Amino acid sequence: MTETYLTQPIDEQSARALAEGGLRLSLVDTSDDAAFDEWLRADHRGFLGGRPSDETLRETRDYQRDLRTTGVYDDSIPAAASPVGTANSWIAPLTVPGGAAVGSWAISNVTVAPTHRRRGIARALLGAELRTAHALGVPIAILTVSESVIYGRWGFGPATFASEWRVDTKRVRWAGPATTGTLSFTEPEAYRETGRAVLHAVMASRAGEIEQTPYHADRVIGPLKGNSLADKYRLVRYDSPTGEPEGFVSYVVKDADDFVRHTVDVTYLAAATDEALTALWRYLLELDLVAEVHIDTRGVDEPLHHLVSDVRGARVVGVQDHLWVRILDVPAALGARRYEQDGELTIEVTDDMGFAGGRYRMRVSGGEATVESTTASPDVTLPVASLGSVYLGHDAARHLALAGKLTGDADALDRVFRTAVPPRLSTWF
Numbered sequence: 001m002t003e004t005y006l007t008q009p010i011d012e013q014s015a016r017a018l019a020e021g022g023l024r025l026s027l028v029d030t031s032d033d034a035a036f037d038e039w040l041r042a043d044h045r046g047f048l049g050g051r052p053s054d055e056t057l058r059e060t061r062d063y064q065r066d067l068r069t070t071g072v073y074d075d076s077i078p079a080a081a082s083p084v085g086t087a088n089s090w091i092a093p094l095t096v097p098g099g100a101a102v103g104s105w106a107i108s109n110v111t112v113a114p115t116h117r118r119r120g121i122a123r124a125l126l127g128a129e130l131r132t133a134h135a136l137g138v139p140i141a142i143l144t145v146s147e148s149v150i151y152g153r154w155g156f157g158p159a160t161f162a163s164e165w166r167v168d169t170k171r172v173r174w175a176g177p178a179t180t181g182t183l184s185f186t187e188p189e190a191y192r193e194t195g196r197a198v199l200h201a202v203m204a205s206r207a208g209e210i211e212q213t214p215y216h217a218d219r220v221i222g223p224l225k226g227n228s229l230a231d232k233y234r235l236v237r238y239d240s241p242t243g244e245p246e247g248f249v250s251y252v253v254k255d256a257d258d259f260v261r262h263t264v265d266v267t268y269l270a271a272a273t274d275e276a277l278t279a280l281w282r283y284l285l286e287l288d289l290v291a292e293v294h295i296d297t298r299g300v301d302e303p304l305h306h307l308v309s310d311v312r313g314a315r316v317v318g319v320q321d322h323l324w325v326r327i328l329d330v331p332a333a334l335g336a337r338r339y340e341q342d343g344e345l346t347i348e349v350t351d352d353m354g355f356a357g358g359r360y361r362m363r364v365s366g367g368e369a370t371v372e373s374t375t376a377s378p379d380v381t382l383p384v385a386s387l388g389s390v391y392l393g394h395d396a397a398r399h400l401a402l403a404g405k406l407t408g409d410a411d412a413l414d415r416v417f418r419t420a421v422p423p424r425l426s427t428w429f
């Protein structure tokens, strides 16, 4: 599969659509440094980043050569070698309820040059990604988004939500259990391998998390090249009483006018066990010379309110959509996860793009589903984006029904699909 996804030819339907507008869709040869650098520069520009240095380009090339890398080119402009559209993709193991890792088509770095916006380039790129994934038999596509208004039209639904916190550490006291294990400072270079293993355990432990590529893992363990705050990064590891590495926190301390009121901006808190989670939270809350801890991309069930003396000193300042899921193969996707309640349900899925539409009978027994096409009348009818929203266990069916994005017995759907622990994705990709 790994090789196929890299070499699968470019999607003809999108190539034709773009050619009609004088544009060329092409896979980028990532072993050609000059061509890849042009793609990386366009990608940085698309996300309003600075001009990447040679050092940054070299590092990114090394990390990202084995991703499927697509560019859209306008051969009529002077800078024809610089793509006017970018996207990349790879197959990421997505943890689903029950713990299986389902190879999912992860799409990232979708950008279109502002000089070429709203001509259908993103439409062509997304269509190409989804048709390619479907052709290769990948049952699910996933992405994280810059704006939540874009991807619903291609059948993606928000499947996990993330919370952002600001904690007044001059106000709260630790009210959790006694903490165990050892905390110590380390350096990213010394900790990479261990950190990646800890991340692997974190990602496998929760529906909604994905296995990290080396690039994404290293980015949260420590700063990559060109990070303007690199000298401010701190990395603290947690090891269990028996010496097992089970967590880490990476963070930046922000300068303050008042020396006793610094802000700590957490890059990533990795906790593979409850003991690691409590020890690392306690560490953050008890830092001297710090008045505020800021952290985002936590689950909606982050237990912080119960770990502090003063609940209102730990504020959730935002909750927003995070992982978006697009089901491409209903029987494969529904059959891959486990369910916490047995039952039977007939669902009718509508899909404008034609990948997942149909009527399916689900029989859940012992937590496992068998899914077959049926002609029986449906209990629930929903667009594929709504199926993506409930797939990982988020109990959204009632809200989707309220919004007109699902009809029929929403409670029955929630009963079968929801999980006691809500899904979470704690990283960006």
Ligand SMILES: CC(=O)SCCNC(=O)CCNC(=O)[C@H](O)C(C)(C)COP(=O)(O)OP(=O)(O)OC[C@H]1O[C@@H](n2cnc3c(N)ncnc32)[C@H](O)[C@@H]1OP(=O)(O)O
Binding pocket: 046, 047, 107, 108, 109, 110, 111, 112, 113, 116, 117, 118, 119, 120, 121, 122, 123, 124, 143, 144, 145, 146, 147, 149, 150, 153
């Ligand atoms: C997975 C990721 O990588 S998320 C990152 C997305 N990228 C960014 O945010 C970078 C900055 N933005 C961009 O590069 C571009 O504006 C993109 C990629 C978002 C859109 O590219 P375009 O080529 O202009 O989009 P395209 O012309 O194909 O539009 C397709 C449809 O999406 C709509 N659309 C596109 N962008 C937006 C937007 N930002 N807000 C609302 N609707 C949008 C279009 O109106 C069009 O709608 P239609 O289906 O009703 O016709």
